[in-house]
Amino acid sequence: MYIDGVQVFSFPLSVQQCGNNLLTFGNYGAEELTRFFGDLDDIAIWERALNPNEVLGLFNSTRTTCISPNSVSFSGLASNYMLTDEPVILTGTPSGGVFLGPGVSGSTFDPGAAGLGTHGVVYTFIDYLGCVNSYSQCTDVTLNVGSNDFGTSGGVYVYPNPNRGQFTVELELTGLVGMQVFDARGTMVHNEAFTASGSRTQRMLDLSTLAKGSYALIVEHDGQRVSQTVVVE
Numbered sequence: 001m002y003i004d005g006v007q008v009f010s011f012p013l014s015v016q017q018c019g020n021n022l023l024t025f026g027n028y029g030a031e032e033l034t035r036f037f038g039d040l041d042d043i044a045i046w047e048r049a050l051n052p053n054e055v056l057g058l059f060n061s062t063r064t065t066c067i068s069p070n071s072v073s074f075s076g077l078a079s080n081y082m083l084t085d086e087p088v089i090l091t092g093t094p095s096g097g098v099f100l101g102p103g104v105s106g107s108t109f110d111p112g113a114a115g116l117g118t119h120g121v122v123y124t125f126i127d128y129l130g131c132v133n134s135y136s137q138c139t140d141v142t143l144n145v146g147s148n149d150f151g152t153s154g155g156v157y158v159y160p161n162p163n164r165g166q167f168t169v170e171l172e173l174t175g176l177v178g179m180q181v182f183d184a185r186g187t188m189v190h191n192e193a194f195t196a197s198g199s200r201t202q203r204m205l206d207l208s209t210l211a212k213g214s215y216a217l218i219v220e221h222d223g224q225r226v227s228q229t230v231v232v233e
Helices: 052-063
Strands: 073-075 080-082 091-093 098-100 117-126 132-142 156-159 166-182 188-206 213-221 224-232
Touching: 052 098, 052 117, 073 117, 073 132, 156 213, 156 224
Parallel strands: 080 132
Antiparallel strands: 073 091, 098 117, 117 132, 156 166, 166 188, 166 213, 213 224
16 A cells, blocks of 8 residues: 555455456445445556556656656667567666566566567656656567568468458468467467468468467478468457
8 A cells, every 4th residue: 555655554465356246446345336435536457566666656647747857768678579589678767767568577678578569668767856757669579480581471361361360371382381370479379281282272260269469470381481460350
C-alpha cells in the first residue's frame, strides 16, 4: 500500500482465479455490489509487481504536468535483435529513471521475453521538483532466418492474409520443402516436411484454435529459406 508515493505497509496475498465472478474495486463485499465507498480514479493493472521507483514515478506523473529541463536519453538498445539473442543492459541518462516496455525488467531488455515484432522502450526521469521527461527508442525482434533468403517472396504466397486462422500457402518450388510456423513468443506451432511438385503446390494450414496475432511462416528449400508474416484476426 502506497500513500502519496510512499509505501506505508505490505502483506502477502494469495491470488485465486475468480471464475465468472465480477472483479470490483471499492465495494464492501462480493455479495453487496451496490455498496461502494470513496472515489476511485486511474485504475490500472500490471502483469508484474512495480518497484518503489516506478510507483513514485506514477504518483509524480499524475500530480504534475511540468516538463523537466533535464535532457533525457538512454543507450544499450540496438535497432534489431534475433529472438535468441541474450538480454542487454540499458543505461539511462540522467541516472535514477525508470525503463518500461515489452521485455524490460529493471534496466535489462530481453528480446526473447519481448517476443517477435517492433517494440518501444521508454526511459522516464523525474527531477527533484517532480517534473518529468522521457526518451524512447524502438527495436525489432525477428527470427534468425539467415541471410540466404531466396527472393522477396521466394516463390511462397500466403492467402488470405490477414485471415481468421485458416489460410493457404502456395509454392512455386520443386523438391523437398520444410515449413514451420512460430508465434510471437518464438514457439513453434506448426512443423511439416513435404515434396513440392512445382507450380502452384498448395498447403492448407489451420491456426484457428490459436490466439489472434502475428505469426512467422518459415519455408526452407534447397538450403535456403524465406520468412513471411501471417496475421490471424
